[in-house]
Amino acid sequence: MRTRAWCWLGLLGLGMSGCATLSPAEQARQVSATNKERARLFTEEVYNQKRLERIPEYVAADYVDRSEDAPRELRGPEVVRTQAEAGFALFPDLRFELLHILAEDDWVMVRWRAVGTDAKGPPAADGKPRPVTLQGDSLYRLRDGRFVESWDLTDRLSPLLQRGYKVVPPDP
Numbered sequence: 001m002r003t004r005a006w007c008w009l010g011l012l013g014l015g016m017s018g019c020a021t022l023s024p025a026e027q028a029r030q031v032s033a034t035n036k037e038r039a040r041l042f043t044e045e046v047y048n049q050k051r052l053e054r055i056p057e058y059v060a061a062d063y064v065d066r067s068e069d070a071p072r073e074l075r076g077p078e079v080v081r082t083q084a085e086a087g088f089a090l091f092p093d094l095r096f097e098l099l100h101i102l103a104e105d106d107w108v109m110v111r112w113r114a115v116g117t118d119a120k121g122p123p124a125a126d127g128k129p130r131p132v133t134l135q136g137d138s139l140y141r142l143r144d145g146r147f148v149e150s151w152d153l154t155d156r157l158s159p160l161l162q163r164g165y166k167v168v169p170p171d172p
Contacts, residue, residue, distance in 0.1 A: 091116025
């Protein structure tokens with residue numbers, strides 16, 4: 001008798017757990033968490049580890065970079081590869097730190113800081129290349145775990161000041 005009771009309780013427990021589904025709110029939380037992790041891994045693998053062969057794992061074939069200076073003629077992983085190679089040519093030791101990652105459904109916002117040695121800019125007083133800190137925000141839209149659109153907003157004045165350029169007010 002005791003064995004039957006435990007069997008029934010076990011079956012009820014299995015039946016109840018098997019019928020449970022996620023609420024829409026929980027599904028949205030899971031999508032957001034997954035997309036945040038995808039953005040983090042993308043930055044770590046592609047930019048910090050310079051594993052450009054991983055780009056297609058993160059970037060959809062129809063991806064578009066909608067940032068102000070992005071190449072309009074390129075689509076898909078080729079956009080990211082071209083931009084990453086150009087960045088590595090300027091800053092061979094470029095390293096990103098993710099300061100904040102916020103996500104809601106298919107949208108991920110990343111606040112980042114990157115540090116690298118400016119290989120092509122004016123040298124410091126000692127003749128060595130200057131370290132430069134870059135900061136910005138990247139907004140991504142994902143579909144099925146891959147980036148399909150992005151917008152970048154980067155501080156452009158600070159790197160110029162770090163390279164020794166001066167802001168001179170216009171003559172009155």
